[in-house]
Amino acid sequence: MISPTPTRVGLLTDLYELTMAAGYWQCGMDQNVATFELSVRSLPLQRSFLLAAGLEQAVEYFRQLSFQPEEIDFLRKHPALQSVKPGFFDFLAQFRFTGTVWAVPEGTVVFAEEPLLRVTAPIIEAQVAETYLLAMLTYQTTVATKAARMAQVAGGRGIVEFGTRRAHGPYAGLLAARSSYIGGCRGTSNVLAGFQFGIPTYGTLAHSWTMAFEEEEEAFRQFAEIYGPRAVLLVDTYDSVEAVRKALRRKLPFRAVRLDSGDFLEISRQVRKILDAAGRADVQIMASGDLNEYVIEELIRQDAPLDLFGVGTDLVTSRDAPALSGIYKMVEIESGGQARYTAKFSESKISYPGKKQIFRFSGPGGEYARDVLGLASEEFPGAETLLEPVMKSGELIRPLPSLDQIQARAAANLSRLPAPYRRLEGGDSYPVEKSQALKDLLEVLRSRYIPTPAAAGGPGKE
Amino acid sequence: MISPTPTRVGLLTDLYELTMAAGYWQCGMDQNVATFELSVRSLPLQRSFLLAAGLEQAVEYFRQLSFQPEEIDFLRKHPALQSVKPGFFDFLAQFRFTGTVWAVPEGTVVFAEEPLLRVTAPIIEAQVAETYLLAMLTYQTTVATKAARMAQVAGGRGIVEFGTRRAHGPYAGLLAARSSYIGGCRGTSNVLAGFQFGIPTYGTLAHSWTMAFEEEEEAFRQFAEIYGPRAVLLVDTYDSVEAVRKALRRKLPFRAVRLDSGDFLEISRQVRKILDAAGRADVQIMASGDLNEYVIEELIRQDAPLDLFGVGTDLVTSRDAPALSGIYKMVEIESGGQARYTAKFSESKISYPGKKQIFRFSGPGGEYARDVLGLASEEFPGAETLLEPVMKSGELIRPLPSLDQIQARAAANLSRLPAPYRRLEGGDSYPVEKSQALKDLLEVLRSRYIPTPAAAGGPGKE
Numbered sequence: 001m002i003s004p005t006p007t008r009v010g011l012l013t014d015l016y017e018l019t020m021a022a023g024y025w026q027c028g029m030d031q032n033v034a035t036f037e038l039s040v041r042s043l044p045l046q047r048s049f050l051l052a053a054g055l056e057q058a059v060e061y062f063r064q065l066s067f068q069p070e071e072i073d074f075l076r077k078h079p080a081l082q083s084v085k086p087g088f089f090d091f092l093a094q095f096r097f098t099g100t101v102w103a104v105p106e107g108t109v110v111f112a113e114e115p116l117l118r119v120t121a122p123i124i125e126a127q128v129a130e131t132y133l134l135a136m137l138t139y140q141t142t143v144a145t146k147a148a149r150m151a152q153v154a155g156g157r158g159i160v161e162f163g164t165r166r167a168h169g170p171y172a173g174l175l176a177a178r179s180s181y182i183g184g185c186r187g188t189s190n191v192l193a194g195f196q197f198g199i200p201t202y203g204t205l206a207h208s209w210t211m212a213f214e215e216e217e218e219a220f221r222q223f224a225e226i227y228g229p230r231a232v233l234l235v236d237t238y239d240s241v242e243a244v245r246k247a248l249r250r251k252l253p254f255r256a257v258r259l260d261s262g263d264f265l266e267i268s269r270q271v272r273k274i275l276d277a278a279g280r281a282d283v284q285i286m287a288s289g290d291l292n293e294y295v296i297e298e299l300i301r302q303d304a305p306l307d308l309f310g311v312g313t314d315l316v317t318s319r320d321a322p323a324l325s326g327i328y329k330m331v332e333i334e335s336g337g338q339a340r341y342t343a344k345f346s347e348s349k350i351s352y353p354g355k356k357q358i359f360r361f362s363g364p365g366g367e368y369a370r371d372v373l374g375l376a377s378e379e380f381p382g383a384e385t386l387l388e389p390v391m392k393s394g395e396l397i398r399p400l401p402s403l404d405q406i407q408a409r410a411a412a413n414l415s416r417l418p419a420p421y422r423r424l425e426g427g428d429s430y431p432v433e434k435s436q437a438l439k440d441l442l443e444v445l446r447s448r449y450i451p452t453p454a455a456a457g458g459p460g461k462e
Numbered sequence: 463m464i465s466p467t468p469t470r471v472g473l474l475t476d477l478y479e480l481t482m483a484a485g486y487w488q489c490g491m492d493q494n495v496a497t498f499e500l501s502v503r504s505l506p507l508q509r510s511f512l513l514a515a516g517l518e519q520a521v522e523y524f525r526q527l528s529f530q531p532e533e534i535d536f537l538r539k540h541p542a543l544q545s546v547k548p549g550f551f552d553f554l555a556q557f558r559f560t561g562t563v564w565a566v567p568e569g570t571v572v573f574a575e576e577p578l579l580r581v582t583a584p585i586i587e588a589q590v591a592e593t594y595l596l597a598m599l600t601y602q603t604t605v606a607t608k609a610a611r612m613a614q615v616a617g618g619r620g621i622v623e624f625g626t627r628r629a630h631g632p633y634a635g636l637l638a639a640r641s642s643y644i645g646g647c648r649g650t651s652n653v654l655a656g657f658q659f660g661i662p663t664y665g666t667l668a669h670s671w672t673m674a675f676e677e678e679e680e681a682f683r684q685f686a687e688i689y690g691p692r693a694v695l696l697v698d699t700y701d702s703v704e705a706v707r708k709a710l711r712r713k714l715p716f717r718a719v720r721l722d723s724g725d726f727l728e729i730s731r732q733v734r735k736i737l738d739a740a741g742r743a744d745v746q747i748m749a750s751g752d753l754n755e756y757v758i759e760e761l762i763r764q765d766a767p768l769d770l771f772g773v774g775t776d777l778v779t780s781r782d783a784p785a786l787s788g789i790y791k792m793v794e795i796e797s798g799g800q801a802r803y804t805a806k807f808s809e810s811k812i813s814y815p816g817k818k819q820i821f822r823f824s825g826p827g828g829e830y831a832r833d834v835l836g837l838a839s840e841e842f843p844g845a846e847t848l849l850e851p852v853m854k855s856g857e858l859i860r861p862l863p864s865l866d867q868i869q870a871r872a873a874a875n876l877s878r879l880p881a882p883y884r885r886l887e888g889g890d891s892y893p894v895e896k897s898q899a900l901k902d903l904l905e906v907l908r909s910r911y912i913p914t915p916a917a918a919g920g921p922g923k924e
Binding site for chain 1: 489545593596600637654666668669671676690700795802804807808
């Protein structure tokens, strides 16, 4: 099977989520309500902000979360689960997500340690979702962020996502198309992304078209005959400048040419000159091939006459920062009607307890000034709260925004983020402070779980 | 929809594949047989070999390649295809893959410019597959190669793939589990990979289990009660060394402990000492968290008492080299019963013409000595030929090997690759030379398509 069908999402998790699930069930803790929060521990060196993306697929996951009979049979026979009581597998057959989800809307600018998503549900429901949620949200957030960096330096020039072939499998390409669009790309080459998400799709011809004809000129003529003024001619199969001359000589209809190799600055200047001299100032020039935000910025700085950029590898793999340190940590657990806060104190991997909220303060012009990461129960007058309710009792509370609305939100968010936080390199660190209540809560828990130096090693502590 | 169903693979392509397809159809060229080859243009700086993977999913793709009625409706309305004659869409409704596929078996060591796969089919069938094949084969090859680097430095110690949460979406995680296993991992944490591919799955508990109980000791006791001697205790939620002491004090059954943060060398030594002193020399120690082949090599060099490594992010994203320069180039096309060779001469992006074969010469001890990249019609006595027939008339010629057979092939191939080509850094460049016949053929084509300096710019050439 090439891709799991949606009914397979139950098993698309780490085995320990299921061994723990069986454990909670067997301890009679399966109805204990727990809260988990998903955040990014720290930003990669090359990033000073993130653009949240992937929530729509997270919601779809929760709605489809279940275990099919043949999957349950597989688990029954799993060596790791041989000591689990059979009732657990019957429990899985009825298993559905019934919890509450809060999240920052897609297209929101966020920073390290800020929760993108918060799940409150019977502990097994919240636990098994960890793996899928992390992969889905951090990847889409990674690509949306990379796209935003490119769109920003491109100014009004369009960026089109061309990267499915270089993505981590074809389905990563589909997700990349979606999240690139959120980040500000004009469209994608991925046709399924057009079909499934309504994203504008772009593309005309590859080198193979030219190679399929004995002469490049004949290849262009045939293509222009079919596609007329829609045609974008790829001109670098043999010699870019010469190819443009051929197309002009035949007075072919075409609306753009695409350069896919060579010195883009030099060639685009030559091509622009030839086009203008032939009275084709209307023809646009597109560049593709090993582009990223740094190359695009430099080309624009040098005033290269390029109108469009097709970006693949660097965008869909976020090559300079291909992963985020996403975490999904339990912050509260209820038992016997009482809530208990939870935190982790591993060296350099502290997680803060309690249901949290992001409080964002803006300056007089609406520009983002600072965030306070506080407990959800706190109030900070004048601040926007970023986490919103999304699902309740396992159902969507209200329809999710359209992809165009998400893209517009991203653009609006980015326009409110002051320039020092948007630099490609060496961006300032946006101020995110923890509220006093949150810091106090952590210290209360720390004093409880970490023995003081005096007590360390002593048997009396426990 | 979270993931495309298998029937959606037709649209999982770049739009230009379909505009070209329509063009070929409209030019009456749709039955012209073309041959495309998929290869990696150059190895990333950090790699001196590749381990081929992903063929099984490529074969599944070809078998499922089709267009559903609602997909065809979508294409009919696509702005880019408005000038295409309606007959093309009827053609798509009947479209199936009927071609021939040759490939190097999964688990084969390959190098830059060597074809991993060769497709010969009516041009549209071969063309539309480009995007999917590149994404599937290059990603799995990337991860299998990364896994092989890790398995090699780990020696007999096991590596388990733990990375789905850090993969580029959950389906990339599934592919990573498969290709990591090919590269030499002992298993994966991804349960669906176990269900779907039969890969051994590993995992026991996360920090959240410990945090769900008021006391760490109680968390361990409960877990050990259910899982007994199968339990692997995660000990770093609060303090790793102290946690091991607690487990020993209660004389809990467990077979291993997992460290997930801190100084692995120092902590593993302390933990080993405590375990041995308590008569638990049988308990294994596993490390996980930000591991890669360099860190593992260094830990082993320092004689860290670690038995198992759980690797996530660096493996599934191949963080130091997250993409390969995969290309899929037309090398021959037939028309009117006559074959014509094709090549591309863009600056620094030359593609060699003709159906090719990899001829591998070995030394007296069976060790790989050098490859010749030649035309498929050539013969080199004494050399193994690496490309084998896989599909004919759109059908699999014989069953594909099992994943365990592929893993064994990979191990055998790697054992024949001399050490200088397997170094983690600064590996020697394995000799791959082009045959004289191949070089001659390229020059014949070059003289035809690239004007000589004297002729450049002159109108006489065409």
